[in-house]
Amino acid sequence: MATEHIVVNCTINGESQTFLANERDSLLEALRDRIGLTGAKEGCNNGNCGACCVNMDGRIVNSCLVMAAECEGAEIRTVEGLAMGDQLTPLQNAFLEQAALQCGICTPGFLVAAESLLEQNPDPSEHEIRYWLAGNLCRCTGYDKIIKAVQQAAGQSVV
Amino acid sequence: MVTAQSQPQSKETEQYNVIGTRPIRHDGVDKVTGAAQYGADLSLPGMLAGRVLRSPHAHARIVSIDTSKAEALDGVKAVITNADFPRAADAEIDTGEGTANLRWVLDNVIASDKVLYKGHAVAAVAATDHHIAEDALELIEVKYDVLTPVLDVRDAMVDGSPLLHDSLHTKELDGSTSDSASNTASHLQFTKGDTEDGFAEADVVIEREFETSMAHQGYIEPHNGTAYWRADGTLDIWTSTQGAFVVRDSVAPLLQLSPSQVKVTPMEIGGGFGGKIPVYLEPLAALLSQKTGRPVKLTMNREEVLLATGPTSGTYMRVRMGAKNDGTITAADVHLAFEAGAYPGSPVGAGAMCSLAPYDIANQKIDGYDVVVNKPKTAAYRAPGAPQAEFATESVLNELAEQIGQDPLEMRLKNASVEGNTTAAGMPFGVIGNVECMTAAQESPHWQSELEGPNRGRGVAQGFWFNIGFESSAYAQVNGDGTVPLVLGSTDIGGTRASIAMQLAETLGISSDDVHPHVVDTNSVGYTQVTGGSRTTFAGGWAAYECAMDIRKQMEQRAAQVWECEADDVTYGDDAIIRGPADEDGNDRQFTFKELAGQLATSGGHIVGRADVNKTSSGPAFATHIVDVEVDPDTGKVDILRYTAVQDAGTAIHPAYVEGQMQGGVAQGVGMALNEEYFYDDSGDLKNASLLDYRMPTALDLPMIEPIIVEVPNPGHPYGVRGVGEVPIIPPAPAVRAAIANAIGVHMTELPMSPRAILDATVLDED
Numbered sequence: 001m002a003t004e005h006i007v008v009n010c011t012i013n014g015e016s017q018t019f020l021a022n023e024r025d026s027l028l029e030a031l032r033d034r035i036g037l038t039g040a041k042e043g044c045n046n047g048n049c050g051a052c053c054v055n056m057d058g059r060i061v062n063s064c065l066v067m068a069a070e071c072e073g074a075e076i077r078t079v080e081g082l083a084m085g086d087q088l089t090p091l092q093n094a095f096l097e098q099a100a101l102q103c104g105i106c107t108p109g110f111l112v113a114a115e116s117l118l119e120q121n122p123d124p125s126e127h128e129i130r131y132w133l134a135g136n137l138c139r140c141t142g143y144d145k146i147i148k149a150v151q152q153a154a155g156q157s158v159v
Numbered sequence: 160m161v162t163a164q165s166q167p168q169s170k171e172t173e174q175y176n177v178i179g180t181r182p183i184r185h186d187g188v189d190k191v192t193g194a195a196q197y198g199a200d201l202s203l204p205g206m207l208a209g210r211v212l213r214s215p216h217a218h219a220r221i222v223s224i225d226t227s228k229a230e231a232l233d234g235v236k237a238v239i240t241n242a243d244f245p246r247a248a249d250a251e252i253d254t255g256e257g258t259a260n261l262r263w264v265l266d267n268v269i270a271s272d273k274v275l276y277k278g279h280a281v282a283a284v285a286a287t288d289h290h291i292a293e294d295a296l297e298l299i300e301v302k303y304d305v306l307t308p309v310l311d312v313r314d315a316m317v318d319g320s321p322l323l324h325d326s327l328h329t330k331e332l333d334g335s336t337s338d339s340a341s342n343t344a345s346h347l348q349f350t351k352g353d354t355e356d357g358f359a360e361a362d363v364v365i366e367r368e369f370e371t372s373m374a375h376q377g378y379i380e381p382h383n384g385t386a387y388w389r390a391d392g393t394l395d396i397w398t399s400t401q402g403a404f405v406v407r408d409s410v411a412p413l414l415q416l417s418p419s420q421v422k423v424t425p426m427e428i429g430g431g432f433g434g435k436i437p438v439y440l441e442p443l444a445a446l447l448s449q450k451t452g453r454p455v456k457l458t459m460n461r462e463e464v465l466l467a468t469g470p471t472s473g474t475y476m477r478v479r480m481g482a483k484n485d486g487t488i489t490a491a492d493v494h495l496a497f498e499a500g501a502y503p504g505s506p507v508g509a510g511a512m513c514s515l516a517p518y519d520i521a522n523q524k525i526d527g528y529d530v531v532v533n534k535p536k537t538a539a540y541r542a543p544g545a546p547q548a549e550f551a552t553e554s555v556l557n558e559l560a561e562q563i564g565q566d567p568l569e570m571r572l573k574n575a576s577v578e579g580n581t582t583a584a585g586m587p588f589g590v591i592g593n594v595e596c597m598t599a600a601q602e603s604p605h606w607q608s609e610l611e612g613p614n615r616g617r618g619v620a621q622g623f624w625f626n627i628g629f630e631s632s633a634y635a636q637v638n639g640d641g642t643v644p645l646v647l648g649s650t651d652i653g654g655t656r657a658s659i660a661m662q663l664a665e666t667l668g669i670s671s672d673d674v675h676p677h678v679v680d681t682n683s684v685g686y687t688q689v690t691g692g693s694r695t696t697f698a699g700g701w702a703a704y705e706c707a708m709d710i711r712k713q714m715e716q717r718a719a720q721v722w723e724c725e726a727d728d729v730t731y732g733d734d735a736i737i738r739g740p741a742d743e744d745g746n747d748r749q750f751t752f753k754e755l756a757g758q759l760a761t762s763g764g765h766i767v768g769r770a771d772v773n774k775t776s777s778g779p780a781f782a783t784h785i786v787d788v789e790v791d792p793d794t795g796k797v798d799i800l801r802y803t804a805v806q807d808a809g810t811a812i813h814p815a816y817v818e819g820q821m822q823g824g825v826a827q828g829v830g831m832a833l834n835e836e837y838f839y840d841d842s843g844d845l846k847n848a849s850l851l852d853y854r855m856p857t858a859l860d861l862p863m864i865e866p867i868i869v870e871v872p873n874p875g876h877p878y879g880v881r882g883v884g885e886v887p888i889i890p891p892a893p894a895v896r897a898a899i900a901n902a903i904g905v906h907m908t909e910l911p912m913s914p915r916a917i918l919d920a921t922v923l924d925e926d
Contacts, residue, residue, distance in 0.1 A: 003290065032199075038193070038197075038199075039192070041199075042458075044461040045460055046851070048851045049850050079191075079193035080194075082192070083191075088188070095191050096188070101187075102430075102653035102816070103379075104429070105378075105380040105429025106379045126863075131859055134858050137379055137850065138379070140653055140823045142819075142822030142823045142824075142856075143857075144822045144864055145822070
């Protein structure tokens, strides 16, 4: 059971990163254990919950289902890369103002997924938001306030 | 800094400055930037990673465990089994949700002579890397003598059933214990009036049997626990827990340490719903740390969470209820048999006490049985026991209304518990909002609307939960700039830093933004009970209130000292102005809070307010829910079309988080109603131990959930608070059942009412 280690060069949140990955590491494990970015969370480790959602080369992926060794040359954005310094994104502000989180463990995944939705579809319907976020499980909120936060960030009026 | 959402306060909270507003939560920014540190995010120098070996069998005797090959693997630093723990005392300990025998607590953490459910921990490994720890598990050789599992609560109660515990005898109603060993741990009963007389008065009597599946709390964050046992014998634990003091008071006796040797730091917690009260990993991490001299972090994966941590009970229930043609309920007989899982301690007692509490019924008999089976030990889950018990009673009540031809809300109003009534369990009601919830539901746009279309139906149900109070502690200092750090012992699971800080701010007359709440370790704050029982905003808020009153008094004294007058002549107003008697020239003397705060350091020193409360005046919670569904007759799938949740919050401190509790409770209740189940095969193997197959509601499964907050202030709290977290999980299942019956004319008798169950009851019945 000898373990191989692999050098991986990629861009994470706009910065060049070189790290040594265990050949068995997922991207999630590499982010958390090798690089020290713990914003992406492990909820299930098999792609069912979306808590580890990150943006990889413009697509949202469950980082638990991507091998770290696959990330050579990749551009990765995590929840830590959303805000510019102390300037939160409109979506992050909307999550706070709409009380769209309770425990907060699913929030990083929802934010990364919803930012990606708004990039691709700046004016989504409620159904489109629900469909896009159906891969992210939240157990606290019943989703209402998350949907409303996305609507607010899209500039829609929220009742 | 971002600003709060501006929404008007309710009529009831207009009298307040802070209460009833919706400020941004204090921990919000950390939670939208990824900065918040949850238990699994912790990293310490020299830290080892641990994994747990778990039983592949539901019921087996452990013949032998050989760890030598695992210990020899490069990178493995320690392997432990139950034999490495000190022999547990035969004593009861407070587990945060009642008491339990320490031996059984240890046995559930790591099995001794028998494994009692699939996933039961057998050994634990610490290694330099979690991949190595996983490899090591495969090298541990365990020989089992496999026994017949007991998987159904009724089978378990039959004489001659295989026994989980040779030492378990039934605790009978008279307090005696049964002569022979049994899987039935206890029988309890509550009675009122005479049910035979009551049924004789009834024009209509309905009796139904129900079966409900185990269901999991489903928090998104798996359990974790990190420990560092220092050479001086002190033990540090970091964990995502609902109760840091419970962890301390469970781990210390398991390891024969003094509570003073154990410091527990509650990390941010990724959901709990009751399931993160018991200890699972913390004692294992501690012992592995002692053996290695290094910090050890253990985390569970999702399969382990579903296999081995506390679901709520599966049940068999039978309810017989009778009513007169005018809708008066004359008698109810309730039989509840709850699976406790592998060790005694199901929530059947709470379920029994809640089951008929919304109604003033003259004749009642409620029997409850706590029964062990070869499934994971159940843990608290949001209003423990009540969703099952009230599913049964509310369902029969709805059928009675249907048979009599009475509106189900009218029938509830006719029988509703009100102030002065006493439940069968002897609980007297004070000021409650039971009727107010029902009438608010009647007046809601949802109830007033028409529902049209084929296979569509509407249902309604009521819910009751006690809420609790008990011990909370807080202290707060006044800084020179008038800001106030507030130190708390309650894990913040859904916005309680904000709801407690707001009550401190209200009492001091300052802004919520000027209060900075912090949740700290067990050595840094007074004893505080679990975040659970809907107690945190109630008792934590009361501690904050008393803490603020302490500060007010000290600031009056300080002002008196500055003004050289009697403290009795100084008053701290609710507007945060400290007023004294006129000076020699007849001029009014006053300080704003901030002015006096700025002079504290130079006028005698800083001020710290503190409070420890232990309250039993909690205010019960009631809820009324309305749901519209559409049933697909071909697939059996039920869609939720519209949902309205009415609930008495007493006073809604932060209405957005009250709404969030209501909506989240509905989502879990709908999951329990329609999809969530523990699917075991005959060998006791859980066949759906993943979040793909344990099907919790997604964003696509639910509509917007309309919250209607009713405020009947609790006279037993300075700000009228009742708990809000638990009651909203109760009405969804019976309301959905009634809606399904209204849609397709079929009265379901099991939970979940999954497509399979609906087809069994409809299409397959027709063959």
